Amino acid sequence: MLVDNCKMQVICNVEAVGKPEKFIEGGIFKVIKGSCLCGGVTFEIEGEVTPIQNCHAERCRKATGGAYAPELLAAKDGFTWSRGKELLTEYSAPIINEPPAYKRAFCKRCGSPLPVEVGSTGFMMLLAGVLDTDPETREFRHAFIGQKACWHEITNELPSYEGQPPVPDKYKK
Numbered sequence: 527m528l529v530d531n532c533k534m535q536v537i538c539n540v541e542a543v544g545k546p547e548k549f550i551e552g553g554i555f556k557v558i559k560g561s562c563l564c565g566g567v568t569f570e571i572e573g574e575v576t577p578i579q580n581c582h583a584e585r586c587r588k589a590t591g592g593a594y595a596p597e598l599l600a601a602k603d604g605f606t607w608s609r610g611k612e613l614l615t616e617y618s619a620p621i622i623n624e625p626p627a628y629k630r631a632f633c634k635r636c637g638s639p640l641p642v643e644v645g646s647t648g649f650m651m652l653l654a655g656v657l658d659t660d661p662e663t664r665e666f667r668h669a670f671i672g673q674k675a676c677w678h679e680i681t682n683e684l685p686s687y688e689g690q691p692p693v694p695d696k697y698k699k
């Protein structure tokens with residue numbers, strides 16, 4: 527009965543700190559973890575995240591140094607900085623059209639891009655490349671392919687949008 531006892535222990539601990547009852551098989555509380563390159567900053571996400579949007583906008587390419595930014599959203603109330611919050615630095619690019627500003631967060635020691643709150647939406651935006659565990663969500667579309675890098679070819683059949691795609695109803699607040 528060792529397994530059952532462990533499971534009960536986890537449930538009791540979770541109830542004690544008032545966390546939502548969300549478990550995967552074996553009774554382990556499901557948490558998605560991420561960290562920066564130097565390991566100075568770590569974070570945890572409890573609960574569901576959105577599918578991954580590959581954003582090909584010029585600013586996203588500059589912010590990541592990659593062909594596109596693999597972006598996903600997590601609810602702010604399930605998000606926790608577990609280590610190194612003092613290493614967090616933010617940069618807000620000038621507003622082009624309308625607020626909020628294009629804001630990026632990064633580790634001031636290693637430069638890794640880190641999760642950042644999206645305006646006052648209640649969501650944190652993060653790049654899938656800084657995750658350490660499987661978010662159990664996958665790429666689902668391409669955004670801003672009108673600004674795609676000339677040297678990059680999209681080789682999958684996912685839906686593509688010239689500019690900003692609509693927010694799926696499920697994630698509207």
Ligand SMILES: [Zn+2]
Nearest residue numbers: 562564633636
């Ligand atoms: Zn770092």
